[in-house]
Amino acid sequence: MHLTSLSLSHFRSHKRVRLNVDPRPVAIFGANGAGKTNLIEAVSLFSPGRGLRRASAADMARRPEALGWKIAGSVQSADGAHEIAFTSEAGAARQVKIDDKAASQVALGKLCRVVWLIPAMDRLWIEGAEGRRRFLDRAVLSFFPDHAQAVLDYEKAMRERNRLLKEQVRDAHWYTALETQMARAGALIHANRVATVARLSEAQKATETRFPVASLELTQTEGAIPETEKDLREAFAESRFRDIAAGRTLVGPHRADLYGVFSAKGVPASDCSTGEQKALLISLILANARALAQDLGAPPIVLLDEVAAHLDARRRAALYDEICALGAQAWMTGTGPELFAELGDRAQRIEVCEEGLESLVVQGTNTH
Numbered sequence: 001m002h003l004t005s006l007s008l009s010h011f012r013s014h015k016r017v018r019l020n021v022d023p024r025p026v027a028i029f030g031a032n033g034a035g036k037t038n039l040i041e042a043v044s045l046f047s048p049g050r051g052l053r054r055a056s057a058a059d060m061a062r063r064p065e066a067l068g069w070k071i072a073g074s075v076q077s078a079d080g081a082h083e084i085a086f087t088s089e090a091g092a093a094r095q096v097k098i099d100d101k102a103a104s105q106v107a108l109g110k111l112c113r114v115v116w117l118i119p120a121m122d123r124l125w126i127e128g129a130e131g132r133r134r135f136l137d138r139a140v141l142s143f144f145p146d147h148a149q150a151v152l153d154y155e156k157a158m159r160e161r162n163r164l165l166k167e168q169v170r171d172a173h174w175y176t177a178l179e180t181q182m183a184r185a186g187a188l189i190h191a192n193r194v195a196t197v198a199r200l201s202e203a204q205k206a207t208e209t210r211f212p213v214a215s216l217e218l219t220q221t222e223g224a225i226p227e228t229e230k231d232l233r234e235a236f237a238e239s240r241f242r243d244i245a246a247g248r249t250l251v252g253p254h255r256a257d258l259y260g261v262f263s264a265k266g267v268p269a270s271d272c273s274t275g276e277q278k279a280l281l282i283s284l285i286l287a288n289a290r291a292l293a294q295d296l297g298a299p300p301i302v303l304l305d306e307v308a309a310h311l312d313a314r315r316r317a318a319l320y321d322e323i324c325a326l327g328a329q330a331w332m333t334g335t336g337p338e339l340f341a342e343l344g345d346r347a348q349r350i351e352v353c354e355e356g357l358e359s360l361v362v363q364g365t366n367t368h
Contacts, residue, residue, distance in 0.1 A: 001113060001298045002329035003043065004074045004081070010062040011069040012038035013359040020363075021348060023076075025323055025330040027340035030352035035359030036333040039352065040116075040303045042071050043331055045086055045094070047114035048105040048141060048148050052303065058091035063357075066090065077111055078298050084112070109145030113292050113300035117285045117307060125269040125277050129221065129257040136218075136258045139288050140196045142300060147192050154185035158249050161236075166247045175240060182252065183232035189253045190227055193218055197258075203287035203294070210318035211283035212276065213263040221255045278310055282319065289328055299328040307332060308339040317342040 008017040013035040028036045041060075044052040051060075061069050068089040075082050085097045096103045098111065115138070124131055140147045161178045169175075197216045204213045218225065226235040235251045243250050260269035262276060269280055285302065293299040302323065308316050320343050323330045334340060340347060351362040 001075070001077050001296070001300055003046070003301065004076055006043065006073045007071070008039075008042055009070040010065060010067055011042055011060060011071055012062060013354070013357070014038060014042075014361070015062060015358050017359075017361050019350070019361065021329070023327070023329050025320070025328070025332060025343060025347040026350060027337070027343060027347045028331065028333045028350045028352060029335060029337050029339065031354065032335060034352045034354040035361075036352045037118075037305050038359065039350075039361070040305060040331045040333060043073075043301060044114055044116055044303055045071060046073065046075065046084060046108070046112045046301065048109040048145065049138075052116050052118050052305070056091075057088035057094045060088065061091065068092070075112055078296060082111060084108070105148060106145050109141060109148065113142050113296065114303065115139070115142055115285055115288050115292075115300050116303035116305070117281055118303075118305040121281060122274070122278060122310075124281060125260060125272070129255075132258040133254075133256055136193060136196065139200065139284075140192045142288060142292055143196055143199060143295070144192045147189070150185045150188045150192070154182055154189060154253065157181040157185070158252070158254065162248050165240075165243050165249070168244060170240075170244065172237075172240075175236070179233055179236040182236060182249075183229045186232045186253045187227070187229040190218075190225065190256070193253070193256065194227075199291045199295075200284060200287045203291040204283060207290060209283065209286070209322060210315060211279050211286065211322075212265075214269060214280040214283055215261040215263040217259045217261075219257045219259045221257060225256065226251065275310070279315070282307070286322055286326070289326055293326060293328075299326050302328045302330040304330055304332045306334065308334045313342070320346070 002023045003021055006019045006021065008014045028039060030036050041051050041053055061067065070085065070087045072085040075084055083099055086094050088094050096108055098107060121135065124135055137147065137151065157178045161175060161182065164174055197218055201216055226232045232252065239251045260280060261267065262269060262272050262280060269277060289299050289302055311319060324346050337349065349364065353360045
């Protein structure tokens with residue numbers, strides 16, 4: 001799975017961009033602030049959701065015009081070539097078209113698989129559980145495109161239940177229908193997460209790599225995780241009075257957490273060095289890509305923002321070797337071409353420069 005072309009119009013710092021690319025990795029270099037991350041953010045929108053920055057459509061519009069933006073690309077997938085376009089007019093919600101027909105986020109997720117690692121994830125193991133749930137759910141979505149709908153259904157019902165809790169409603173009849181909806185969606189969310197953790201663990205252990213294996217476990221903030229629809233219904237009912245006192249729902253998949261351990265050392269990921277935590281994250285992203293390649297017959301598109309700068313030469317070369325062995329079109333950013341020297345002619349190169357308030361893209365360069 002890879003892009004063969006990418007065009008941007010009034011997206012972030014890019015006024016006009018047109019790229020033709022092949023299946024090899026894409027090395028993007030340029031000064032800080034030139035617009036490198038904006039380029040791979042555009043690629044991240046080829047998967048469901050709000051992209052790697054989780055930005056609104058309005059925030060993606062080029063300033064100061066704010067006229068709206070468009071991204072288009074040709075995707076080569078297992079079932080052939082497809083034309084995909086995204087548009088947002090003057091801050092309106094993003095619209096998706098596949099082969100010139102309006103399409104849903106689920107349809108997009110079934111066609112395109114994109115995984116990424118960005119600097120904001122570097123503190124994943126030491127910050128709150130919300131970030132780890134989001135990281136896990138991104139991986140889940142790559143395996144189960146319908147997962148996003150289950151999450152939306154669960155969150156919508158939970159918002160209604162939380163409103164009742166805040167209003168101190170005690171009549172059980174008001175809660176039953178909402179808790180049934182939450183239990184149905186919540187059981188699917190949990191099952192998808194469990195299956196994804198198993199796939200990531202299996203993919204890590206199945207291949208020798210220079211990156212450490214992360215042992216993963218799905219946990220909950222407190223108590224045992226209600227796993228089945230019946231378990232969840234009972235847990236919601238039993239927790240009502242406690243939830244009324246708190247004004248919010250205290251049990252369910254929205255309280256889950258991802259616990260990681262540096263397997264070879266038996267050390268929790270949260271206690272590892274910064275370099276080890278980064279290596280564990282890279283291991284998981286590679287495992288995600290490897291598992292998808294096994295399941296779908298082709299690797300996903302991989303986005304790695306500023307990943308090379310934090311690796312020594314040995315690990316950097318190992319990362320590039322793994323990406324090339326996987327056959328993934330990895331879009332990678334760095335400040336200079338020397339960070340991609342180990343790739344040699346295995347990659348295509350793009351330089352991003354800044355001229356005034358506009359990013360300029362030069363394809364096929366190796367140096368300034």
